[in-house]
Structures are given as C-alpha cells and as structure tokens.
Amino acid sequence: xxxxxxxxxxxILSFASVFIGVQDVSPLDLFQLxxxxxxxxxxxxxxxxxxxxxxxxxxxxxxxxxxQLSRNKFVSPTTAxxxxxxxxxxxxxxxxxxxxxxxxxxxxxxAFALIGxxxxxxxxxxxxxxxxxxxxxxxxxxxxxxNSITTFFAYKNDLIQNIGSWLHGDFSxxxxxxxxxxxxxxxxxxxxxxxxxxFTVAGxxxxxxxxxxxxxRHVVNIGLTIVAAVTALVxxxxxxxxxxxxxxxxxxxxxxxDNLRKSLIQTALLGAVFVLFCDxxxxxxxxxxxxxxxxxxxxxxxxxxxxxxxRGRANES
Numbered sequence: 001x002x003x004x005x006x007x008x009x010x011x012i013l014s015f016a017s018v019f020i021g022v023q024d025v026s027p028l029d030l031f032q033l034x035x036x037x038x039x040x041x042x043x044x045x046x047x048x049x050x051x052x053x054x055x056x057x058x059x060x061x062x063x064x065x066x067x068q069l070s071r072n073k074f075v076s077p078t079t080a081x082x083x084x085x086x087x088x089x090x091x092x093x094x095x096x097x098x099x100x101x102x103x104x105x106x107x108x109x110x111a112f113a114l115i116g117x118x119x120x121x122x123x124x125x126x127x128x129x130x131x132x133x134x135x136x137x138x139x140x141x142x143x144x145x146x147n148s149i150t151t152f153f154a155y156k157n158d159l160i161q162n163i164g165s166w167l168h169g170d171f172s173x174x175x176x177x178x179x180x181x182x183x184x185x186x187x188x189x190x191x192x193x194x195x196x197x198x199f200t201v202a203g204x205x206x207x208x209x210x211x212x213x214x215x216x217r218h219v220v221n222i223g224l225t226i227v228a229a230v231t232a233l234v235x236x237x238x239x240x241x242x243x244x245x246x247x248x249x250x251x252x253x254x255x256x257x258d259n260l261r262k263s264l265i266q267t268a269l270l271g272a273v274f275v276l277f278c279d280x281x282x283x284x285x286x287x288x289x290x291x292x293x294x295x296x297x298x299x300x301x302x303x304x305x306x307x308x309x310x311r312g313r314a315n316e317s
Contacts, residue, residue: 006269010053013276017052018045020280022288043176051179052171052279052293053272055238058185060271061192061264062227063245064252066117068203068260069223070124073253074136074309076245077117077231081143083242085116086228086235088150091163095153102181106236113235114228116146121224133309136246168294169239171279182237185230189268192226196261199223203260240294241275243301248274250308 018041019025025037025045033041063076070080077083089112093105100108120142124135154160192199202209202219209216234241248271249263256263275293278300282291 003265003269006266006273009273010269010276013273013280014049014053017049017276017280020283021045044174047176047179048171048174051174051182051238052275054182054185055169055234055241056244056272056275057268058182058189058230058234058271059241059244060248060267060274061189062230064249064260064263064267065192065199065223065227066245067249067253068199069220070121070135071203071205072124072135073250074133074246074305075139076136076243076249077227078242078244078246079136079139079143080120081116081139081146082113082120082227082231083235083240084143084146084150086110086113086232087163087240088112088116088146089232090236091150091154091159094159094163095157102236106181106184106232109232109236110229113232114225116142117224117228121220168292169241169297170292170294171238172290172292174238179237182233185233188226188229192223193261193264195219195222195226196264200260238293242294242298243305244271244275244297247301247304247308251304 015027019027021040021044023037023040025033025040059077062082066075066077066080066082067073086109089109090105092112093100093108097104097108120139123138123142127135127138150163151160154163198214198219201212201214202216202223206216209219249267252263252267252270256266275297278296279293282293282296285291
C-alpha cells in the first residue's frame with residue numbers, strides 16, 4: 001500500500017469536504033470570499049475537516065494497538081467494550097457533575113474506558129478458547145452489558161436523550177469552540193509511535209517479551225492507556241464511530257504485515273481517508289440533509305467486518 005496514493009486521496013477528499021455543504025462555497029470563490037463565506041469556512045468547514053482527520057487517524061491507530069496487544073485481528077475499541085465504557089463515563093459525568101467542563105468529562109470518560117478495557121483484557125486472559133472469532137464476540141457481549149447498564153441509568157435519571165446523542169458519531173455539529181479537545185489526541189498518538197516497536201514485541205507474547213528484556217506489563221498498560229484516552233476524547237467530541245479501529249488495521253496488515261511501526265503511518269492515512277469518504281457520502285446521498293458518520297461507517301464497516309470474518313474462517317480451514 002503506497003503512501004503517496006493515500007496522501008493524494010486524502011488531499012482530494014479534504015478539498016472536496018471543505019466545499020460540500022448547504023451553504024454555497026465553491027473553489028472559484030476562494031479569490032473573492034465574502035465575510036459570510038469566510039465565517040462558514042473558519043467556524044464550520046475547516047473545524048469539521050480537522051476533527052474528521054484526527055478522529056479517523058486516532059481510532060484506526062487505537063484499533064491497531066489493541067489488535068497487536070491482544071494478538072487478535074478482530075479486537076478493537078468497538079469489540080472490546082472500550083467505546084461503551086467511555087459512553088458510560090460520559091453518562092456518569094452528566095449525572096454527578098452537570099456543570100463539569102469538557103476536560104473533566106473527558107477525564108471521567110477516560111477513567112471508565114480504561115477500566116472497561118482492562119476488564120476485557122483480564123477476561124481475555126481467562127478464556128481458554130483463543131478462537132479468532134470467539135474473542136471479539138465476547139467483547140461485543142461485554143460491551144452490550146455496559147451499554148445496557150448505561151441505558152438503565154439514563155432512563156432512571158431522565159437522560160436517555162442526552163446520552164443518545166453520544167450513540168451515533170456525528171460531525172454536523174462540529175464548529176469552532178466545540179471540537180478543540182480532540183487535539184489532545186495528537187501528542188498521545190505521537191507517544192504511540194514512540195512505543196510502536198515495543199508494542200510489536202509485546203504482541204509476540206509475554207514469555208517472548210520477557211526473554212527479550214521487555215517489561216511486558218508496563219508496555220501493555222501504556223498501550224491500553226493510550227487507547228482509552230484517545231477513545232474517550234473521540235467519543236466525547238464526535239461520538240461513537242463503530243468498526244473503524246477494526247477494519248482499517250486489518251486492511252493495512254494485509255498489505256504491510258504486522259510490524260506496528262511500518263504500518264502506523266499507512267493506518268493513520270487510510271483511517272482518515274475512510275472516514276472522509278464516509279462523511280462525504282453521508283452528506284451527498286440525501287443532500288441537503290445528512291446521514292451521520294456513525295451510520296455510514298457502521299453500515300460499510302459492518303459489511304467489511306463480515307467479509308473479514310469469512311476470510312479469516314476460510315484461511316483457518
């Protein structure tokens with residue numbers, strides 16, 4: 001998978017994204033923009049593009065880290081309960097800290113996402129049947145349990161509509177002043193790049209890692225902390241984007257193999273391109289109305305997920 005093709009696709013889709021919307025702003029207007037058009041670009045279109053790129057890169061890299069550490073190609077924040085746990089944390093912040101700032105909500109969501117991810121990894125250690133398909137199904141059931149608890153407390157506290165807004169990812173409400181929290185993901189992703197080789201070694205197993213002098217538990221804890229932090233920030237800012245962290249790393253690994261450092265840039269680029277494509281599709285398919293990114297990525301992603309499952313089964317047999 002060539003980086004230059006992904007970069008070209010990213011530039012083309014980014015350019016198209018800026019000029020697609022209900023308010024008419026065309027490339028020809030760039031040389032004679034009105035004050036209203038400048039405001040549209042600065043307040044809505046460019047912040048939306050920035051959040052799409054960061055969310056796509058972040059969740060894709062998180063999926064790759066989880067797959068590496070769990071040694072399972074179908075584990076991701078969607079299939080490990082991480083996103084559901086972050087959503088539960090957001091509900092708790094709405095119940096207990098109604099006037100909390102976004103950074104406080106992000107901190108609570110991060111704590112719940114981290115706890116949920118660690119619980120899943122502990123469950124993973126105790127499962128004797130290490131079947132490729134069985135593990136993510138356990139994660140989905142674990143996530144559904146957390147989701148059910150979240151729904152129960154949301155109904156009980158009359159917050160079902162509030163928490164429902166976090167269920168589907170949506171970039172339509174992204175405007176200047178409401179998305180900047182997602183920028184915190186960028187330095188966290190740089191940390192993931194620094195630890196990429198260690199994550200690769202840790203993915204070979206605990207005994208192998210210890211024999212090479214690697215502090216296995218320390219590296220795994222760092223990886224899960226990165227995943228939980230980024231997931232919490234994306235869910236709080238954009239909402240839940242299902243299957244993104246599952247399908248993108250799998251597609252990249254088909255072409256690049258399982259070396260995390262070699263695949264990291266391609267995973268980030270493909271994640272951004274994929275989310276951009278789905279967002280543009282959702283904006284034009286019933287224009288001037290819009291389909292949420294959670295729905296478009298969910299539909300396309302679930303189809304790819306099924307294909308990967310069948311492909312994995314075929315390879316095993």
